[in-house]
Amino acid sequence: MTELTPTLTASNLTKTIGHKTIVDSVSFELQQGEIFGFLGPNGAGKTTTIRMLVGLIRPTAGSVRICGYDIQQNFEDAMRCVGCIVENPDLYRFMTGRENLEHFARMLRVSNSEIERVADAVSLAHRLEQRVGTYSLGMRQRLGIAQALLGNPKLLILDEPANGLDPAGIREIRELLRRLAGEQQMSIFISSHLLAEIELTCDRVAIIHKGRILREGSVRDLISSRRDMELRVDDVPRASVIARERNLTFRTDGDRIWLAMEEADAPPLLSALAEAGVKIFHAQRRAQSLEEMFLEATGGETVD
Amino acid sequence: MLIPLIQNETLKIIRRKRFAVVIAILFVILALVTYSQYRRLREQQNRNWRAEIQQRVANFQNMMRRGRLNESYARGLRAEAGRLQFYLDHDIEPDKPTGPLFVRGFANASGWLLPLLVAMFGADIVSAENAEGTDKLLLTRPVRRWKILTAKLLTLFMFATLTLICGAVIAYAISSPFLPSGGWNAPTFVGFQLSGNSVSLDSVRQLPLWKDTMIAYGLQWYALLAVAAIALLLSVLFKSSAAAIGTMLASLIGGTILTRISPDWTAGKYLFVSALPLADYYTGQPPPYDGMSMLFCISLLGAWAIVATTISYAVFTRRDVFG
Known part of the structure; x- marks a missing residue:
């Protein structure tokens, strides 16, 4: 593939208010067609970072370039490449879905045929004539995404896009985002507290904590850095004794036991357990989840 | 370039039903006043308007002679007595209940x-976006902030x-079924000026009513634009619509009371607020303070509007939008 300008470049983004540094030299890049996940507990500086990306907050230091345009110097050109939802999908509740989309279409100067296209993309066409005040959070989330898709932007910035959606809706939106990234080479920036969702949707993840990026990398690299064996057995104490005899590190929870081990060590362990009369109901090699990794990286602080 | 944005703002004001409320209020107030005018018209049918006006002038003079009146109130009485006397002298009925005079x-x-x-709708126009969170979308579209504010x-x-x-x-419309609707060419007098204790008639001119009405509305229109600019400033400064509207109403009402009670x-x-009732001053009501010529009032309102608009732009285009 040829070298392309990154769709989004954040360099050394910093925001200081008074003496408090809320975001501290945050840098990352999004390539075309890439889905980037942004994870962090509340107050980590997630939303402040997003607000700086879309020009709502002026950074104290650092810069944002979208499709090569600096958002301070070329705000209009830069923003023409972006569709976004910041925090909640707040739209005009006293207007209908269609009026909302027309409102933003006028600002972008795109034609009304765009409205049908984006409404179809998020399966909202049948509710367009109703007032947004009557929508559920999930419907508003869809309308927010539809609004962001107006004008076919190169970059989508979505803050908690799964919020308020039911599992089927989450899956539908995930497929939509993957399709947009795959077929239209759209770059997508997602912040979420649903780690499983990020794991399923994103190509790359950054973990932000106390205003700094702690880790960044491809989801696959971050996850495959460690794998555990998960067992469900009838007698956890006896299984623990056998694991200890074999110098394995492990932890237990209820009728489950997790062991850190190489794949090759699995058959001998399972035989030994069977010989000792431990009944094994379930054995699985499992990647460390993003959640576990996240807790490790942030030192045990919960997400959300 | 600005037309689609103005279209958007218009749609929002209408959909918020702000303007419908304004029209409803106007309708109710004007209907009540029409009714009272209509009653006056019926009572006056057999009366002598000259006697009525003479009685009113005499009342005003008595009130002033008895003294102990608030200075600003006394000035108002003096000016009104002078104006009515002038109409008496020229044998023209000043406050006839007719449709055109009602409009005037x-x-x-x-x-x-x-x-x-x-x-009511001005102090809301920016703060409501802020309160409802829609500013995050409005300000992240490829449109510069100054254009949105404009x-x-x-x-x-x-x-x-x-x-x-x-x-x-x-x-x-509301008065025409009840009050006589003709008389747009009736003579009216403008240019009464209070100088010291008497009303100066040097600059009094006669105008047909329609012309006089156009001038009065023109002045009031100018004052309303200044009010709109000040309302916009409050709307930019306050995050909640209620606070913005409340402050605007308090400064309008409080300011008016202040200028009347402490001359x-x-x-x-x-x-x-001292300069707001331009049409009143044009008709002959003295402004609450000395040295407030029409030119002074117009310049004062203009200056307030320009300063308010400048601050609005400076704040709106630069500020950080937090949640």
């Missing part, structure tokens, strides 16, 4: 009523103008 009278009444109504200001000017026009039209505090002439 509304220009004066709008000096205190319409600023309140303009404040669209909002122009839309406000448009609706302030529309409020005044609707007021005049409703006044005429000694001469710095009060620099408050924008």
Whole structure:
């Protein structure tokens, strides 16, 4: 593939208010067609970072370039490449879905045929004539995404896009985002507290904590850095004794036991357990989840 | 370039039902006043208007002779007595209950009523976006902030103008079945000036009523635009619509009371509310403080509007938008 300008470049983004540094030299890049996940507990500086990306907050230091345009110097050109939802999908509740989309279409100067296209993309066409005040959070989330898709932007910035959606809706939106990234080479920036969702949707993840990026990398690299064996057995104490005899590190929870081990060590362990009369109901090699990794990286602080 | 943005702002004001409320208020107030005028007309049918007016002038003079009146109130009485006497001397009935005079009278009444109504949708126009969180979308589209604020200001000017026009039209429409609707060419006198204890008649001119009405509405329109600019400033500064509207109404009402009860505090002439009832001053009511010529009032309102707009732009285009 040829070298392309990154769709989004954040360099050394910093925001200081008074003496408090809320975001501290945050840098990352999004390539075309890439889905980037942004994870962090509340107050980590997630939303402040997003607000700086879309020009709502002026950074104290650092810069944002979208499709090569600096958002301070070329705000209009830069923003023409972006569709976004910041925090909640707040739209005009006293207007209908269609009026909302027309409102933003006028600002972008795109034609009304765009409205049908984006409404179809998020399966909202049948509710367009109703007032947004009557929508559920999930419907508003869809309308927010539809609004962001107006004008076919190169970059989508979505803050908690799964919020308020039911599992089927989450899956539908995930497929939509993957399709947009795959077929239209759209770059997508997602912040979420649903780690499983990020794991399923994103190509790359950054973990932000106390205003700094702690880790960044491809989801696959971050996850495959460690794998555990998960067992469900009838007698956890006896299984623990056998694991200890074999110098394995492990932890237990209820009728489950997790062991850190190489794949090759699995058959001998399972035989030994069977010989000792431990009944094994379930054995699985499992990647460390993003959640576990996240807790490790942030030192045990919960997400959300 | 600004047209689609103005279209958006117009749609929002209408969908928020702000303007419908304004029209409803105008309708109710004007209907009540028409009713009272209609009653007066019926009672007066057999009366002598000259005797009525003479009685009113005599009452005013008695009140002033008895003294102990608030200075600003006394000045008002003196000016009104002078004006009525002038009409008596020229044998023209000044306050006949007719449709055209009712419309003309509304220009004066709008000096205190319409600023309140303009404040209702004006103080809301930016702060509501803030309160409802829609500013995050509005300001992340490829449109510079100054353009968005300009669209909002122009839309406000448009609706302030529309409020005044609707007021005049409703006044005429609602009064025409009950009051005589002719008389647009009736002579009226303008240019009464209070100098010391007497009313100076040097600059009194005669105008046909329609011309006089146009001038009064023109002045009030100018004052309303200044109110709209000040309302926009409050709307930018306050995050909640209720706080913005409340502050606007408090400064309009509180300011007016202040200028009426403390005419000694001469710095009060620099408050924008002192200059708001331009149509009143044009008709002959003295402004609450000395040295407030028409030119002074117009410049004062202009200065307030320009300063308010400048601050609005400076704050709106630069500020950080937090949640």
